[in-house]
Amino acid sequence: MAANGNGERGQHWEAQLRKGCLEMAILSSLWMGRLYGLEILRCLADKSNLEVAEGTVYPILARLRAEGLLQAEWVEAEAGHPRKYYWLTGPGRRRAQEMAEAWSNFSASLTILVEPVLKGNKS
Amino acid sequence: MTNLTQTRNDEIESYLAGLDGALRGVRREERDEILREIRTHILDSLPDNPQTGVDAVLRRLGAPERLAEQYQTEFLLTQASHSFSPWLLLSSAWRWAHTGLRGFAVFMVAMVGYVTAAGFLISALLKPFMPNEVGLWVGRGTFGFGDLGHRAGVHEVLGSWYIPVTMFLAFGAAVGTTHALRWLIRTRKRPAQ
Numbered sequence: 173m174a175a176n177g178n179g180e181r182g183q184h185w186e187a188q189l190r191k192g193c194l195e196m197a198i199l200s201s202l203w204m205g206r207l208y209g210l211e212i213l214r215c216l217a218d219k220s221n222l223e224v225a226e227g228t229v230y231p232i233l234a235r236l237r238a239e240g241l242l243q244a245e246w247v248e249a250e251a252g253h254p255r256k257y258y259w260l261t262g263p264g265r266r267r268a269q270e271m272a273e274a275w276s277n278f279s280a281s282l283t284i285l286v287e288p289v290l291k292g293n294k295s
Numbered sequence: 296m297t298n299l300t301q302t303r304n305d306e307i308e309s310y311l312a313g314l315d316g317a318l319r320g321v322r323r324e325e326r327d328e329i330l331r332e333i334r335t336h337i338l339d340s341l342p343d344n345p346q347t348g349v350d351a352v353l354r355r356l357g358a359p360e361r362l363a364e365q366y367q368t369e370f371l372l373t374q375a376s377h378s379f380s381p382w383l384l385l386s387s388a389w390r391w392a393h394t395g396l397r398g399f400a401v402f403m404v405a406m407v408g409y410v411t412a413a414g415f416l417i418s419a420l421l422k423p424f425m426p427n428e429v430g431l432w433v434g435r436g437t438f439g440f441g442d443l444g445h446r447a448g449v450h451e452v453l454g455s456w457y458i459p460v461t462m463f464l465a466f467g468a469a470v471g472t473t474h475a476l477r478w479l480i481r482t483r484k485r486p487a488q
Contacts, residue, residue, distance in 0.1 A: 209332060210339045226340075227357035227365065230332060234325075235369040246331075255339070256332050 190222060196275060197222050198232060199241065199260065199268035208247075208255040209233065233258060241267055303349045307337055310353050317363030321370060329366060376480040381409055381469065384476045391480075401479050408472025415465035419458045430457050 201207060201215040213229055216222040236242045241264035246254045260268060311330055318326045333356070340352040356362060368390055375387035388405040391398030422429045430451030453460055 209336050225357055226336070226355045227362040230329070230336070231362070231365040231369040234329070234366060235373050238370065238373045253335055253338060255335055 190224065193222070193275070194224060194228070195232060195236070196268070196271040198229065198236065199264060200272060202242070202258055202260050202264075203268060206257040206259040208257050212258070236264070240264075303341075306349050306353065307334070310337070310356075310359055313359035314363055317360045318366060320367060325370070333362075372480055376477055378477075379473055381473060384473060384480070385409060387480065388476060401476065404479070405472060405476055408468055408475065412465045412468035412472065415461045415468060419461040419465065422458050422461075430454075431460075 197216055197220055198212060201212050201219070207215060209230055212233070213224070213226055216224060216229075233242065233244075237244055237258070240261060242258045243261050244256050244258045247257050248254045311334060314333060315326060315330055318329065321329070337349070337352050337356070340355075341348045372387055372391065375384050378384060385402075385405050388398070388402040392402035418429055431453045432449045433452050434449040451457075
């Protein structure tokens with residue numbers, strides 16, 4: 173029962189962690205160029221193993237656009253239907269860099285802290 | 296095959312109609328943009344075997360009401376954090392109140408602040424018509440604005456200064472509440488996703 177409770181709490185914590193990283197992950201996915209919504213979702217799943225509820229990403233994209241961090245445009249496809257492509261604005265690139273630096277420093281310092289825990293698990 | 300395609304299209308249209316209905320409050324232009332993007336997402340997500348795929352695609356998107364709620368919260372709070380409109384701030388706080396205790400506390404701050412401002416304003420407007428009833432009343436353990444007159448041992452102290460003082464307090468309460476709400480919304484934790 174206690175183990176089960178720990179498991180649930182662990183899953184909840186992991187979900188919160190993923191949620192907190194989502195904005196940074198979306199901005200980072202657009203660093204290399206324009207993507208449309210489904211491409212962003214696939215990029216998150218392929219490159220970061222960050223599988224999120226699909227309905228979560230679109231409202232965040234709308235907000236990031238409203239905040240001026242992203243721009244968007246409908247582009248006609250050669251085959252099929254038009255798609256809404258997003259790209260980073262100047263402030264969006266700056267925000268992505270700030271977040272990436274903060275994340276990098278944070279994770280590096282925590283990695284040092286958890287190293288003995290990981291070694292303990294392996295022994 | 297035609298029937299299956301028709302069924303699939305009906306399911307998609309039904310989902311989008313539900314989303315459209317649940318997005319009330321969002322401007323028509325933005326709503327059409329959302330519906331167009333979600334329709335594109337659904338069509339792009341359909342796997343090679345579309346007759347079995349549409350249910351899974353719609354499930355991954357979540358219930359239309361839930362998706363609309365996320366859009367509305369994101370839109371309203373983003374707009375509100377840049378707005379000085381008490382109505383927009385209040386309606387945003389009301390929507391936020393539905394998402395948790397912090398949102399509820401913010402809504403209560405908004406209500407108390409704006410109701411206080413409205414109270415001062417109304418009493419200032421009533422003063423010329425009810426000069427002997429409306430005022431700042433002091434005496435016998437009483438200290439209060441408004442219609443507290445005609446009580447033994449209680450007298451009004453502001454006189455003709457009542458209107459400018461209460462107008463100033465109304466302005467201060469409204470501006471203070473507006474700035475507090477903008478700050479609370481800007482520094483909010485992102486809504487649950």
